[in-house]
Amino acid sequence: MSEKQQKASAYWKENVKYLFILLAIWFAVSYGAGILFKDALNQFHMGGFPLGFWFAQQGSIYMFVILIFVYVRLMNKLDKKYGYDKE
Incomplete structure (x- = not known):
């Protein structure tokens, strides 16, 4: 396996870890x-409104939007770490 393939494999392994x-x-928040x-x-x-109801109706949506921004930030750092931000 070439160095480029190893780098790509490590990148996707870390990406999948972040996703999970x-x-x-x-x-955990929604369910x-x-x-x-x-x-x-x-x-x-x-x-x-009762907090449990609020989480079921609104909280999980807000959390999902927040997690999207967290994911973008993590991926930007990951791209820089593996040098994919220059392509």
């Missing part, structure tokens, strides 16, 4: 906060 971590966070822990979270209110 970010998707796990999104899953965990919106469904599993909604009864405990409903004791608190946000914007006049």
Whole structure:
């Protein structure tokens, strides 16, 4: 395997790691906060609505948008690390 292939393989391995971590966070927020822990979270209110309901309706969407920006930032750093930002 050439050095270029090794570099590309390491790049994609790290990229997939980031994807799994970010998707796990999104899953935890959307499924965990919106469904599993909604009864405990409903004791608190946000914007006049129970917090569990808010996460199920709005929180997971907001978290997804935030994670998109985090992913972009991570990928920019990853591109610089492996030298793909110059192409």
